[in-house]
Amino acid sequence: MTEKTNSSGEDSTKSSMFGLYGELIKSRQTALLVYTTGFAYLMSAWNIGINAMQAIVLIIGLTLAVSGSTLLNMYIDRDIDAVMVRTKNRPIPSGRIPAWKVLVHGIILVTFGVIVCELFINQVTAIVVFLGFFLDVVVYSVWLKRKSPVSILFGGIAGGMPALAGRTAVVGVIDLSGIMMALFVISWIPLHILTLALLPDNLEGYRQAGVPMWPVVRGEHETMIVITISAIISAVVIVLTGMVMGLHWVVMLPLLILSLVITARAVSNLRGATQESTFSIFKMASMYMGFAFLWLFVGVVITPYFVALVPWP
8 A cells, every 4th residue: 555655646736746747848839849850851841851760859959958048047047937927836936846856957958959959960950059048048138138129030039949950950951941930930920929928917927027018118009010010021921931842833822822811810900909809820930930930841752743733834
């Protein structure tokens, strides 16, 4: 009976620690960034042959680096997180884990992530991964987040590095296709972050914490203008990305339609925003990112068949 109880307790502890680190690395956000890496790799390698081992190592390296960067952000923002309603129950401010452990683990994970990419992928990819860490942690979190609303631009550039790394892992250089994938993520970031920031609890939290997010320092209407511009630019960039990668125009139609729908929602919200409509754009933005990279890959796979069946205009 005692053995069963101990076993149950150990399982519960392991489950609790797993959940704790899932919170610390923002598992959904990390998964989305690594997702862009995976599909950027697949669409880049499809026509020359996918190296499964290389792909697995790349995903491991990116997961370590992105997770480590997020841990370091959690450490840096622990005082802000303690003030905001949305973040006050995160592991550090809630006292579930000492801040120093998060700092140490973050440094270790980032270091190993960059080393894995350097040793087993290529130097360019390792540099891109390190640049993502530097922009996210040093430039965005340490330097600009508490000083300027344009900090999200640098956070966006950092967010584009995983997709670029997926491309450079295959081609070994920074080319136009990789830059366009990264630009899509960069232009998409305000659409995602600012719609979340506009929700009342989050907006009040940023005010209380003294974080100069766009709606705090520039007002809600101007923030909606920025969100609309972000939707328009990201729509243009993702279509151009498909063109650069040689996707057939018919294959591009679903991506074009989704881009137009989310842009139309942003424009409509600009004319009469509500909490529900703003949150719906936030939810659509995540779907948009996921679908865009998936469909670019599908487009690379099926374009040769459409070229044979449907002539170019």
